[in-house]
Amino acid sequence: MSRLRSIRFRRGRKKHREVELQLTSMMDVLVIILVFLLKSYSTSTNNFTTLPGLKLPISASQDLPPDSLHLIITPEGMTFENERIVEFELSAGSLADETTYAIKKVDLAEDGRQIQPLYAALIKARDRAELLRAKSRARDESGNPLPFDGVLAIQADKRVRYDTIRKIMYTAATAGYKVFRLLALKRES
């Protein structure tokens, strides 16, 4: 009898009500997110990465860059295929805002036109690509391995000067690269 009167027992006698979660509003939100994601989903075939702090310029170009060898130039240095190959040195100007980064003289050759560590990295990448093409089954009409395409994608910070880009293009040209792809952020229409 005392058991029936106890508070614990009375609580236990209460019916378990089913609590139903209202999922409709959550479904609405998820469908909106899904539509937004599908609309802004791009099916680009490249796997270009970027570096923290890199400020890219904005371009009106509509050409999507296919996958290729990839060079990133920040104001502090160069990264080729995710490997840091060149560190720039700080050259102080007379004013604080004239302080710029420049390529070290020891890294330059051919009257300051060619960047030696970049040249070595580009030649190595070219040799690797040619070796892969020689081993591949893909052949041209005369049965020879497909030629090296020689495309270099250049992703530079917007503050980098043409003087540096010119040296990079000259270096790549001497290493057998024929086409340069200058990368930028797509301008939103």
Added chain:
Amino acid sequence: MLKRPSSRRRSTPTDVQINLVPMLDALVTLIGFLLFSMSFLSLVSIETPKPEVNPDTVEKKLQERPLQLTVSIREKESEIWSPFERIQAKVIPHTSEGLPDTKGIHEALIEVKRGFLGENKVVLVPSASTSYDVLVAVMDSVRGLEPTDPPLFRPNATTGIEEPVKALFPEVVFGNLLGEN
């Protein structure tokens, strides 16, 4: 008083509820996949070939005297000119911020395009201090046509029907890879 037959219905309307949980599962999985595989960085490219120079082409050029449209960007001004003097050179001063007047360059190039509708190449000669940002802006103004630009038409080589020109000078080559300016 008797009720009408239509109002004698005793069965209470039952709530029909769709089970949303499997749909929710599918949506969450789909959103997760899209977020994982999505590229938030939308990159575009401007392609430029390596400049080619050989004695045969130089000889040919001297005979043919092509347009060889050149855009030089200097410290205080930009110049649109042709080494073979096929057009009258035009100097466009920089804006008050000290940057090339991309709008002025674009308008001047539209005028050049009117006279040379079949020409697609342009040689760009920037100064060493030109930033990559400015370089891309100048290349954009040189290569593309905006929807607000006056329409240009060119007769099709096979059909003879006039077709709209879609780009200004899309093939950009750098002319001073060896230069010191």
